[in-house]
Amino acid sequence: MGQVAFDTQEFVEKLENSGLNREQAKAITLVVRESHEVADLATKRDLEDTRKxxxxxxxxxxxxxxxxxxxxxxRxxxxxxxxxxxxxxxxxxxxQIDKRLDFSEKRFDRLELKFDxxxxxxxxxxxxLLFKDVIPKLWGG
Structure with missing residues (x-):
């Protein structure tokens, strides 16, 4: 990620103008600069790149x-x-099976008639055979 630009000289001057002595202003500036260096902040550019x-x-x-x-x-x-x-x-x-069944059914019907x-x-x-002896007697023979 990109670093945010930090102008230490300008920051020292602002602190001195607000009433701090030069040593105090430098110490505060050093702490702020170090915190910027260790902070993992995203810039607008970083966010835009990530979005893309x-x-x-x-x-x-x-x-x-x-x-x-x-x-x-x-598929x-x-x-x-x-x-x-x-x-x-x-x-x-x-x-085809229906036709075969119809044909078989007709064959069974014909066989049934033959068996009848x-x-x-x-x-x-x-x-x-049972009445072979009786039949001629019935006819007068």
Missing amino acids: DIDARFDKTDAKIADVRKDMEH FEKVEVQIADVRKDMTNRFE RLQWFLIAGIIT
């Missing part, structure tokens, strides 16, 4: 955040497209 540094850092940070936002938006768009593709694929697969017919043929065959 902070502003520059915020500008860089804002730019980085904007870049991250753009990147995230791009989200890609993910949304991928999700839409997966949905289309799932819809197609479900439609077979059942009646078996019943008719069993009845014929």
